[in-house]
Amino acid sequence: xxxxxxxxxxxxxxxxxxxxxxxxSFQVDKGRVYGYLGPNGxxxxxxxxxxxxxxxxxxxxxxxxxxxxxxxxxxALQTVGYAPELPTLQDFxxxxxxLDFMGKMFGLDSQARKESxxxxxxxxxxxxxxxxxxxxxxxxxxxxxxxxxxxxxxxLVLIMDEPTIGMDPEATAxxxxxxxxxxxxxxxxxxxxxxxxxxxxxxxxxxxxxxGRMIFDGAITQVLEAFTQQWVIEAxxxxxxxTVISALRKLDYVEDVKxxxxxxxxxxxxxxxxxxEISSEIFKRKGxxxxxxxxxxxxxxxxxxxxxxxx
Amino acid sequence: MAxxxxxxxxxxxxxxxxxxxxxxxxxFTNPPPGFMIIGPALEELxxxxxxxxxxxxxxxxxxxxAIIIAGGSMSEEYERGTADILLSKPVTKIEYxxxxxxxxxxxxxxxxxxxxxxxxxxxxxxFGPQESIQIAPAIYLVLLYANLLFFSMTFMFxxxxxxxxLSMLASIGILVASTFIGGILSTMYLISGEQxxxxxxxxxxxxxxxxxxxxxxxxxxxxxxxxxxxxxxGDIQLAAAIIAVYTIASILIATLKLxxxxxTKKTD
Numbered sequence: 243x244x245x246x247x248x249x250x251x252x253x254x255x256x257x258x259x260x261x262x263x264x265x266x267s268f269q270v271d272k273g274r275v276y277g278y279l280g281p282n283g284x285x286x287x288x289x290x291x292x293x294x295x296x297x298x299x300x301x302x303x304x305x306x307x308x309x310x311x312x313x314x315x316x317x318a319l320q321t322v323g324y325a326p327e328l329p330t331l332q333d334f335x336x337x338x339x340x341l342d343f344m345g346k347m348f349g350l351d352s353q354a355r356k357e358s359x360x361x362x363x364x365x366x367x368x369x370x371x372x373x374x375x376x377x378x379x380x381x382x383x384x385x386x387x388x389x390x391x392x393x394x395x396x397x398l399v400l401i402m403d404e405p406t407i408g409m410d411p412e413a414t415a416x417x418x419x420x421x422x423x424x425x426x427x428x429x430x431x432x433x434x435x436x437x438x439x440x441x442x443x444x445x446x447x448x449x450x451x452x453x454g455r456m457i458f459d460g461a462i463t464q465v466l467e468a469f470t471q472q473w474v475i476e477a478x479x480x481x482x483x484x485t486v487i488s489a490l491r492k493l494d495y496v497e498d499v500k501x502x503x504x505x506x507x508x509x510x511x512x513x514x515x516x517x518x519e520i521s522s523e524i525f526k527r528k529g530x531x532x533x534x535x536x537x538x539x540x541x542x543x544x545x546x547x548x549x550x551x552x553x
Numbered sequence: 554m555a556x557x558x559x560x561x562x563x564x565x566x567x568x569x570x571x572x573x574x575x576x577x578x579x580x581f582t583n584p585p586p587g588f589m590i591i592g593p594a595l596e597e598l599x600x601x602x603x604x605x606x607x608x609x610x611x612x613x614x615x616x617x618x619a620i621i622i623a624g625g626s627m628s629e630e631y632e633r634g635t636a637d638i639l640l641s642k643p644v645t646k647i648e649y650x651x652x653x654x655x656x657x658x659x660x661x662x663x664x665x666x667x668x669x670x671x672x673x674x675x676x677x678x679x680f681g682p683q684e685s686i687q688i689a690p691a692i693y694l695v696l697l698y699a700n701l702l703f704f705s706m707t708f709m710f711x712x713x714x715x716x717x718x719l720s721m722l723a724s725i726g727i728l729v730a731s732t733f734i735g736g737i738l739s740t741m742y743l744i745s746g747e748q749x750x751x752x753x754x755x756x757x758x759x760x761x762x763x764x765x766x767x768x769x770x771x772x773x774x775x776x777x778x779x780x781x782x783x784x785x786x787g788d789i790q791l792a793a794a795i796i797a798v799y800t801i802a803s804i805l806i807a808t809l810k811l812x813x814x815x816x817t818k819k820t821d
């Protein structure tokens with residue numbers, strides 16, 4: 243049985259008269275990597291800050307491991323690691339000093355802090371920079387250190403706001419693997435990001451929010467299915483003859499065929515992989531097929547479709 | 554806190570302290586025509602110059618340093634976004650605020666210790682042996698207590714307004730306004746002889762903060778077996794009570810604001 247580690251129920255948040263969140267509900271089960279998506283101003287950061295007890299819900303409730311952070315922050319946040327978007331870290335500290343300070347806030351003893359600092363600096367690729375002032379770090383390095391500081395208490399829940407922003411592609415790939423490994427260790431990872439490709443690679447489940455309202459919550463496979471309007475087969479022929487095009491258009495399961503040179507975009511009426519039938523029809527009409535692909539919907543397609551439809 | 558500005562200000566205070574002693578030294582050795590301090594009076598003055606060095610900066614500079622330290626203590630964490638990082642750790646808001654208050658007060662205590670030590674050292678350097686220096690630690694503690702008023706008030710503004718510049722301006726405004734109003738009330742008392750004006754002026758924040766150290770110094774000196782100088786005294790208990798009232802009220806308001814409201818998002 244799955245065990246919800248993050249629980250958000252009917253969460254509503256007003257800033258004065260402005261409703262930033264409107265009855266948002268979702269839950270994240272243990273060991274999942276959950277992507278939280280939405281355009282700027284959708285309410286992602288408000289949700290995260292409420293989860294951390296920094297904001298009080300106007301209505302509804304949030305819980306981390308069954309504890310409300312606004313009511314009992316010490317207990318609720320003991321098992322949480324948080325890395326904010328483009329953090330401003332205390333630049334008078336060195337990287338190691340900052341991790342030590344954060345470790346003290348979690349009540350870690352001196353020996354535990356010493357060991358964790360060494361491991362974490364190594365893990366985020368800042369081994370050589372541990373004794374240098376944070377003021378000398380690049381944006382990407384600050385971001386890495388922020389992720390390291392979120393891991394200092396060996397958290398059960400890791401909440402990250404745009405964690406790979408400012409990182410180079412190599413570091414991004416490194417952190418993608420890190421998050422996947424943390425999930426394998428049973429940690430729950432909650433990532434707010436606008437990098438849809440990254441979310442699709444890392445996350446198993448996602449939540450989509452727009453204008454303060456939850457428009458989707460579930461597995462990535464479900465969202466792709468839910469927002470796939472039409473299946474499309476892309477074919478490239480040696481020569482796209484009128485005979486082939488006209489024959490394809492007459493097929494019962496084909497909605498339309500769009501032609502661009504020798505490339506065909508065959509839009510299907512059904513959500514089925516009909517590449518076999520299409521290729522047979524092309525061969526029957528003496529067409530020479532160079533390539534045939536079923537164009538799968540990406541998370542980006544689904545996301546844009548969801549925002550457009552306001553579903 | 555704007556670290557550079559703070560260090561420059563502390564340095565300026567120290568330089569002014571040195572300047573003050575140079576001026577006094579020049580005055581004593583080259584008195585202006587028609588102004589002669591001779592014999593025991595001069596020796597009495599020279600032996601008590603450490604008090605000038607210790608109490609001098611209290612008149613204006615130490616309260617301003619207290620305002621600068623407290624002004625950014627809460628608000629800068631909001632402005633920089635570090636409040637989010639710190640308060641997302643397993644600490645209560647009260648623990649967080651206590652840490653900020655004690656940290657700021659410790660820094661202020663260090664600055665006052667610096668000006669006190671320098672005041673005493675300069676007095677020895679320029680004017681030779683000083684009288685009854687044993688009361689200096691007590692004066693130091695009273696200075697720290699007196700400065701709690703503007704420190705706490707600015708700390709409260711720093712939490713309530715959550716803007717460093719605004720909170721400093723609010724406190725400096727109160728410091729200047731209460732000095733100005735105090736002057737008007739004194740003038741009105743001199744004209745009318747009405748005691749009420751004096752009583753009202755005592756409740757202005759700068760009266761107790763600036764007068765308590767000298768009141769206590771006067772009391773301590775009088776209590777010595779051989780008082781070396783006579784200073785005008787005043788109502789120590791009232792001044793101490795007024796400081797306590799302002800301090801407690803400020804801390805309560807800051808606590809209520811912090812506990813009851815959301816953590817403000819990064820504004821820088």
